Amino acid sequence: MMLLSCPWCGPRDENEFACAGTTHIVRPGPEVSDAEWGRYLFFRANPKGVHRERWRHVYGCGQWFNVARDTVTHQVLAVYRMTEPPPAVPGEGP
Amino acid sequence: MSGHRLAAPAGAFIDRSRTVEFSFNGRPYQGYEGDTLASALLANGVRLVGRSFKLHRPRGIWSAGAEEPSALVDVGSGARRTPNVRATLLPIVPGLSCVSVNCWPGVRLDLGAVNGFFAAVLPAGFYYKTFKWPDWHWYEPAIRRMAGLGVAPREPDPDHYEEVTHATDVLVVGAGLAGLASAVAAARAGARVCLLSGSAHCGGALGWRGDVEVAGLEREARALGVRILMRTVAFGVYDHNLVCALETVSEEGAADLPACVLRERLWKIRAHSVIAAQGAFERPVVFPDNDRPGVMLAHAALKYARAFAVAPGRRALLLANSDAGLALAPQLAACGIEIAAVADGRSQQVEVSAVHGARGVRGATLRAPDGSTERVHCDLILSAGGFAPAVHLHSQAGGRLRWIKDSAMFVPDGAAPGLWSVGACAGAFDRAQARAHAEGTGDALARGQPVPPPPVSGAGICPPARAVARVSGKQFVDLQNDVAAGDIALAARENYRSVEHLKRYTTTGMGTDQGKTSNINALILMGELTQRAAPEVGTTRFRPPYVPVSVGAVVGRRTGALYRPLRRLPAHEWHVGRGALFEIFGDWLRPAAYPLAGESLEAAAEREAHAVRSTAGILDGSPLGKLEVFGPDAARFLDYMYVGSMSSLAVGQARYGLLLNENGTVVDDGIVARLGAERFWVNTTTAGIERTQAAFEEWLQCEFVDFRVLVTPVTSRWANVTVAGPRAWAWLAAAGFDPALAPAAMKHMTLKDSRIEGVPLRVLRASFSGELGYEINLPALKSRWLLERLWSKAAGIGAVPYGIEALQVLRVEKGYLHIGTDTDGTTLPQDVGFARGLERKSVAFVGRRSLTRAAGRDPKRPQMVGLVPADATTVLPVGAQIADRPPPTLTQGHVTSSYRSPALGHPVALAMLADGAARTGDTVRVHHLGRSYAARVVALPFYDPKGSRLNG
Amino acid sequence: MKYSALALLRGALSGPDSWSPAWRSPEPKPEYEVIVIGAGGHGLATAYYLARNHGIRNVAVLERGWLGGGNTGRNTTIVRSNYLFPESARLYEFSLRLYESLTRELNFNIMLSQRGLILLAHSRHDLDAMSRWANAMRMNGIDAELLSRDEVAAAAPLLNLSPEARFPILGGFTQRRAGTARHDAVAWGYARAADALGVDILQNCEVRGFTRDAHGGVTGVETSRGPIRAGRIGIAAAGHSSVLARLAGFSLPVTSYALQAMVTEPTKPALDTVVLSPGTGAYVSQSDKGEMVLGASLDLFPSYAQRGSFALTQGILASTLAIFPSFSRLRLMRQWAGIVDVVHDSSPIIGPTPVPNLFINCGWGTGGFKGIPVGGWTLAHVLATGRSHELAEPFQLERFYTGRLIDEAAAAGIAH
Incomplete structure (x- = not known):
């Protein structure tokens, strides 16, 4: 069970949070092709390593925030607010 | 009788002044307080304790700890029966009653032992090669009965369990010398320290040797405020240094237990640093018939003698394949166990070529390198093959292992993330060095300084295990699962050579002891057979739990009513008073109906629905989801969220909306009302409130981050009392409601704030029944007051309370869809009659782009239709499939909701039907479990198509 | 060698050496007609059906660790075909029917227990x-x-x-007819049967990259045991599908x-x-x-x-x-x-990828074990013929563009 640091509430057990998957996905406009829309909806890098993802402190303040986390070791490399620019973290591929 | 009690001063753990009566396999025995079942049985001369898993061979007590593979018993009876308890860990208590596992009719005469005669045709994996004809099912029941160990209880557990969370700077697992030393050092350096002692005594193996050093350390640890948890075993290391440990609170099997006791306690400890100090297990020697009762790990024998004053035998043959094993001879002799012979196996000069005595050791034959043999008379064979450090937690935490060839052991290869090993489990067997390193580790972790590397010495020369050549008799590697050296050889021959294949094919290490004494020997033997060193065969990653833990303890209080607790209406008691029949709907306990005496649920629902259509009814809609949405961009935001434009609502107006996800699927519906220029009231479905709120927040916080909008969940703040029926207003008026709420003054789908006796009301004219309807929202704790106030006027109106079931009847008559009943996770808005709404709306909304993909434009999509059974009497079964022919054939749709309509006098149903909108007037066939019905497709709604009843 | 009660008796009399290895541990050849990446149930079944159904025996199965060491050996061993949609029902029913005859087909008791x-x-x-x-x-x-x-x-x-x-x-x-089967036996049974038909199972052989031709099509793989050429390559790597797809330059709708x-x-x-x-x-x-x-x-x-x-x-x-x-x-x-x-709709993907000559079988999510026989059967079909098997046609990557998802979990409200 991971320990995540909510930017508002501090470190809390993983089961207070919900993960909604990859973050920083750019939402295309309605004019794009079906293929591009499908890629936006479903296709993910799914990295084995650093993953930028979106969490919500559901059983807490209810706020969403971003996490950079290693999907193999589960080490949390960065936590930052939705509106903050993504900080660089070690181990992230191109 | 070979096992017997030794005279004082032996027996550090027992209190000879207190005898304890217990029974084993139906026979009464006596022991002393402080005895384990194993020590007490040995003291009583009992050697045959259990039967093995596959071959049902007679087995005795093999160890003195958690690694015990053989001496398993079922404790207690009835609801408190606990299967597969290790006799070596079970304290005896007055009235304890236990039986051997896996034997029938008994442990002495076990019919399953017939397997032993067929052992040769039952090698590892035999079941993969046979039982194919005629069919596995032909053999499976018998094999299942032969397998298994103890007997599972059949009644709910009467005892309970609790969970404690704890945070600490340094957690030390294991209270031997190294663990104590590191805990004291860390505490001296100012850290908060928690120390876990697996047993009821600190000091580990030194504890029962009466070592003054450990006693002093324990005193100092307590003085420094180290939190010491006794009888608490860490069983798992999880992400970010969460260590889970199990504390034994109540004694198993005591006769005088109250009806419910706190049995075990789960500790969830979040530690900044973890120090593993769990010591090492003794590695057994492999030789023929090394499973006979009377064969035992050598250090276990010493522990029985010193700690429990029990000699497991009178005359022992010591097989010492290690320096430490050799050193045991004088210690055992000093305890009064005669050493018949010592076979120094370090150079493999002398081997045991045979063990005599089938149900208990009577002697052994030793064979010299020149082939000469010597028979030794003994009743005890002690096996000292070296040590296997307990690297389990290190491995669980992600640490790597390295192989020490001289000592034939795996030790931690550096620290694991967040976890450092000290003492024997780090491979540090030199006492002085291990203590110094443990202190250095505790001190460094407390101060945040680099941790010194462990002085890995190994345990001297301990040659790896080898199978004895040219002998008969099985040479066991894994006792519980009856895996012998020959099985390893078979696996090697058949190319199941990797550690994973070896384990799975032979089942080595897959028993309740999880291979604590067998895994290393199996790897070594496989390595020898395939000309590889043990590490090349591989090690598996250790998995939690380190020792088996009760399911109940992991679950803690999450049982019974506290397992996903139900929510009750704020006016629950009022409904009880009305005779409500409660049912669980999602997380809520709600009235399904209010049956009269002898009335069925269906009949009650039809009666209540009829009353709503003819007079009035009252429904507690409090669980309905409620959100308030504020801000300058609230209108624009809600336009994005719903199919249905909300920005065009005037203040006081309300509109229906469908909520889609980005894939275009209908996920919820609701009513949005405008409270002010920048303020909206949103009703969601009961089940949909959490996903709606989560979606709102995700879009606001993650995508439309420049929108100035706040979303406040108010579901539990506001109760909802819904009054519906042609006399609804008359009823409200009689109860003193403001005339401004009268139908003439307030249109359908409008909202007004009002008051009654100072209580604020938020009244929405809306209807899920098709009748004149008021949804009255008010402070939750006032709902009972309002219900009583209305109820006091009900008789004059002829009004009734109605439940969810009547509500369903009413809404189906009107053809209103119910999310999750008529829709599922594949439904698009065009499937439920919103094709035109989509075209009309000019602005973007979530999910819109997905609706125009090929799948959304498919004319064969299912569409919601009405069905009326042709015979006008049959209620079509929900879930029945629509198709031209009986199954198997391609389905065209299915029935989603179906009731007898009291208003129409015949049954009606909603269905999803392929291209349904174009099929009005068709007759279709509806199939349910081998029966078939005709039904006519009709336009919706069934009842009051003009909607004239909405205004009363 | 045929497994039977008689063989066990013979083994009892003459010792372990009377048994032959269940499969060889061959050295990689420089080139194969088909390479399958992943020696779990799906990959091994693919190789077996390539040899058995299509006569393609010059096949290698590449495995990073040990055969059957991934999800095949880590599941709850349930087999069933209780699906709502006709597309899924046909796929999983075909699989269950193959399971029903698998013990005799492979001469390896997979202990199919149709306990319901x-x-x-x-x-x-x-x-x-x-x-x-x-x-x-x-x-x-x-x-x-x-x-x-x-x-x-x-x-x-x-x-x-x-x-x-x-x-x-x-x-x-x-x-x-639903029930359980012995998971290891399924992997081992397919491995043994494929090996007997000439398939090379290359364990401890990690794929580190793909070699490509001028048109972008794959021509082989770089592995921890050296380069290996192949005419066609199939991926059957479950949770690691995305890692391999990335090596080949595309992404998947997989998490x-x-x-x-x-x-x-x-x-x-x-x-x-x-x-x-x-x-x-x-x-x-x-x-x-x-x-x-x-x-x-x-x-x-x-x-x-x-x-x-x-x-x-x-x-x-x-x-x-x-x-x-x-x-x-x-x-x-x-x-x-x-x-x-x-994947979003909890249904598999079995067919071509955007990369020529590279095919994939993935997306089984929590239910891959029950799909092993049909997953192998249909991936073998597309590898052998270049055309998707009829059963697999609805289960293509294209559905994520057209929206024609086969979302059993959403329809049933129950995770499969």
């Missing part, structure tokens, strides 16, 4: 949903029966049958999650069927050895760690006790996780 699978209805809504489900299965020509509460009680008497239970049991529905499973200590028979409670998420069967095998939902965040969160372990066990309260005093013996490849 019961889904519990905890509410009237559940009963309705199960009525739809059972009727849809019958439409698809698959056995399904609705069960009364008493019938459920008779089949699994240790269930919590109290009407006061938080999740009361009102009835259920069953597929009697990898840890799926936990666990077993208790063994006891004498106490549960003779498979029980799934969609309301609580509990998924329980008893192995032939006597362990209670417990599964449930995914860990809730992407992961490549074969561990699983303790929070979810607690949830799984709480759900188990909600329906089997007497299991409280059983002890949890082993807990682990597999890395599963989850």
Whole structure:
């Protein structure tokens, strides 16, 4: 069970949070092709390593925030607010 | 009788002044307080304790700890029966009653032992090669009965369990010398320290040797405020240094237990640093018939003698394949166990070529390198093959292992993330060095300084295990699962050579002891057979739990009513008073109906629905989801969220909306009302409130981050009392409601704030029944007051309370869809009659782009239709499939909701039907479990198509 | 060598050396007609059916670790074909039928135990949903029966049958032909049979890259044991599909999650069927050895760690006790996780990739074990012929562009 640091509430057990998957996905406009829309909806890098993802402190303040986390070791490399620019973290591929 | 009690001063753990009566396999025995079942049985001369898993061979007590593979018993009876308890860990208590596992009719005469005669045709994996004809099912029941160990209880557990969370700077697992030393050092350096002692005594193996050093350390640890948890075993290391440990609170099997006791306690400890100090297990020697009762790990024998004053035998043959094993001879002799012979196996000069005595050791034959043999008379064979450090937690935490060839052991290869090993489990067997390193580790972790590397010495020369050549008799590697050296050889021959294949094919290490004494020997033997060193065969990653833990303890209080607790209406008691029949709907306990005496649920629902259509009814809609949405961009935001434009609502107006996800699927519906220029009231479905709120927040916080909008969940703040029926207003008026709420003054789908006796009301004219309807929202704790106030006027109106079931009847008559009943996770808005709404709306909304993909434009999509059974009497079964022919054939749709309509006098149903909108007037066939019905497709709604009843 | 009772008798008389290796450990050849990446059940079955159905024997199966060491050996061993949609029903029913003849086909006892699978209805809504489900299965020509509460009680008497239970049991529905099979045996049986037909199973052979021709098509792989050329390549790597796709330069609609499973200590028979409670998420069967095998939902965040969160372990066990309260005093013996490849609609992807000559079988999510035979059969078909098998046609990557998802879980409201 991971320990995540909510930017508002501090470190809390993983089961207070919900993960909604990859973050920083750019939402295309309605004019794009079906293929591009499908890629936006479903296709993910799914990295084995650093993953930028979106969490919500559901059983807490209810706020969403971003996490950079290693999907193999589960080490949390960065936590930052939705509106903050993504900080660089070690181990992230191109 | 070979096992017997030794005279004082032996027996550090027992209190000879207190005898304890217990029974084993139906026979009464006596022991002393402080005895384990194993020590007490040995003291009583009992050697045959259990039967093995596959071959049902007679087995005795093999160890003195958690690694015990053989001496398993079922404790207690009835609801408190606990299967597969290790006799070596079970304290005896007055009235304890236990039986051997896996034997029938008994442990002495076990019919399953017939397997032993067929052992040769039952090698590892035999079941993969046979039982194919005629069919596995032909053999499976018998094999299942032969397998298994103890007997599972059949009644709910009467005892309970609790969970404690704890945070600490340094957690030390294991209270031997190294663990104590590191805990004291860390505490001296100012850290908060928690120390876990697996047993009821600190000091580990030194504890029962009466070592003054450990006693002093324990005193100092307590003085420094180290939190010491006794009888608490860490069983798992999880992400970010969460260590889970199990504390034994109540004694198993005591006769005088109250009806419910706190049995075990789960500790969830979040530690900044973890120090593993769990010591090492003794590695057994492999030789023929090394499973006979009377064969035992050598250090276990010493522990029985010193700690429990029990000699497991009178005359022992010591097989010492290690320096430490050799050193045991004088210690055992000093305890009064005669050493018949010592076979120094370090150079493999002398081997045991045979063990005599089938149900208990009577002697052994030793064979010299020149082939000469010597028979030794003994009743005890002690096996000292070296040590296997307990690297389990290190491995669980992600640490790597390295192989020490001289000592034939795996030790931690550096620290694991967040976890450092000290003492024997780090491979540090030199006492002085291990203590110094443990202190250095505790001190460094407390101060945040680099941790010194462990002085890995190994345990001297301990040659790896080898199978004895040219002998008969099985040479066991894994006792519980009856895996012998020959099985390893078979696996090697058949190319199941990797550690994973070896384990799975032979089942080595897959028993309740999880291979604590067998895994290393199996790897070594496989390595020898395939000309590889043990590490090349591989090690598996250790998995939690380190020792088996009760399911109940992991679950803690999450049982019974506290397992996903139900929510009750704020006016629950009022409904009880009305005779409500409660049912669980999602997380809520709600009235399904209010049956009269002898009335069925269906009949009650039809009666209540009829009353709503003819007079009035009252429904507690409090669980309905409620959100308030504020801000300058609230209108624009809600336009994005719903199919249905909300920005065009005037203040006081309300509109229906469908909520889609980005894939275009209908996920919820609701009513949005405008409270002010920048303020909206949103009703969601009961089940949909959490996903709606989560979606709102995700879009606001993650995508439309420049929108100035706040979303406040108010579901539990506001109760909802819904009054519906042609006399609804008359009823409200009689109860003193403001005339401004009268139908003439307030249109359908409008909202007004009002008051009654100072209580604020938020009244929405809306209807899920098709009748004149008021949804009255008010402070939750006032709902009972309002219900009583209305109820006091009900008789004059002829009004009734109605439940969810009547509500369903009413809404189906009107053809209103119910999310999750008529829709599922594949439904698009065009499937439920919103094709035109989509075209009309000019602005973007979530999910819109997905609706125009090929799948959304498919004319064969299912569409919601009405069905009326042709015979006008049959209620079509929900879930029945629509198709031209009986199954198997391609389905065209299915029935989603179906009731007898009291208003129409015949049954009606909603269905999803392929291209349904174009099929009005068709007759279709509806199939349910081998029966078939005709039904006519009709336009919706069934009842009051003009909607004239909405205004009363 | 043929496995039989007679062979065991012969083995008993003449010792281990009378047995032959179940499969060879060959050195890689420089080139194969077809390479399959991943020696789990799906990859091994693919190789076997390439040889058996299509006569293509110059095949290598490449495995990073040990054959059968991934999800094939980490699941709860359930086989079933209780699906709503015709596309899924045909696929999984074909698989179940192959399972029914697999022991003799492979001459390896996979211990298929068709002990039935019961889904519990905890509410009237559940009963309705199960009525739809059972009727849809019958439409698809698959056995399904609705069960009364008493019938459920008779089949699994240790269930919590109290009407006061938080999740009361009102009835259920069953597929009697569903059940369990011995997971390792499926991998080993396919491996042995494929090896006997000439397939090279190359263990400890990690794929590190693809070689390409001028048109971008794959021509081979770079591995930890050197380069290997191939005419066509199939990927059957479950949770690691995205890693391989990335090496080949494309992405997948896949996210990898840890799926936990666990077993208790063994006891004498106490549960003779498979029980799934969609309301609580509990998924329980008893192995032939006597362990209670417990599964449930995914860990809730992407992961490549074969561990699983303790929070979810607690949830799984709480759900188990909600329906089997007497299991409280059983002890949890082993807990682990597999890395599963989850797609939005929980249905597999079997067919071509955007890269010429490269094909994929992935997306089985939590249900890959039951799909092993058909996954292998259909991937072999497309590798051999270049055309998708008829059963696999609906299960192409294209559906994520057209929106023609086959979303069983969403339709049934129950995770598959």
